[in-house]
Amino acid sequence: MIRAPLTDAIVEAFDSLPSQLQDAARYLLDNPEDVALLSMREQARRAGLQPWTMVRLAKRLGFEGYESLRSLYANAMRQGELGFAGKANTQLAHQQEVGDRALAGEMVRSLAEQIAGLGEPEQLDALATAAERLYTARRIFCLGLRSSHPVVAHFYYVMSFLGEKAVMLDGASGTGTDAIRLATSQDILFVVS
Structure with missing residues (x-):
């Protein structure tokens, strides 16, 4: 598993942080590439926080x-420690x-x-609920990007044998x-990420 800079320090300090700083810390843990590439203000906006909260966390x-x-x-990104390249190098x-x-x-x-x-019972219940929703949906819009695309493409392919219920959200340009845009409350969005 890729360990972004400060992961250990953030995890160690997390419980002692005020709730807003915990939200900022969670953003850093979940989005290390954004931290490397985006401005602090944009990160704060995406995290739903005030910019000064990000500064307070840094301090x-x-x-x-x-x-x-x-x-x-x-620097971690430049050295290939973050993102897919970092994961591939670690693997x-x-x-x-x-x-x-x-x-x-x-x-x-x-x-x-x-x-x-x-x-496990909880997982079986969740699967049964998902299957029921897929069964009763008018349409199933299917989305999978990058490495998740083959999973969704296979699901769409199998569904095509059962009728025209599935719609692949994929295409050139x-x-x-x-x-x-044709979706209604009777439809399902099936996303793999």
Whole structure:
């Protein structure tokens, strides 16, 4: 797992922070690439906070101001520690450390745990509820971007054998989501991310 700059420090201090600073800290933890690329004001807007809250968090974490904190994240991004490249580098290093067979074993065990978790009563109830909603929907608008696209494309393909209920929100020149304008309260948006 990629550890963005300050992750450990933020997690350690989190419970002692006032609620607004917790919201700012949560934003940093959830959006390290935004911290590296966006202005402090834009980050505050996206987090639903006042800009001075971001500055207060930076000072609470030992920085003179927010720009110093943002620079730390920007440097991590430049060095390939954030985003997909960072995840890929971490995965490759782990693979080299444990070997191909061990990594494959870890992946299979992880998938098995996730699938086994689907058999828990709460998960079964959630799946049944989702299936009922999909069944009763007039239309199912399907959206999956980037690496999630194949999952949604497969769902759409299978649904096409059951009728014309599914609508793929995909297309050239960015017009693929235009069909959502036809959605009503009787429809479902199926999104994979």
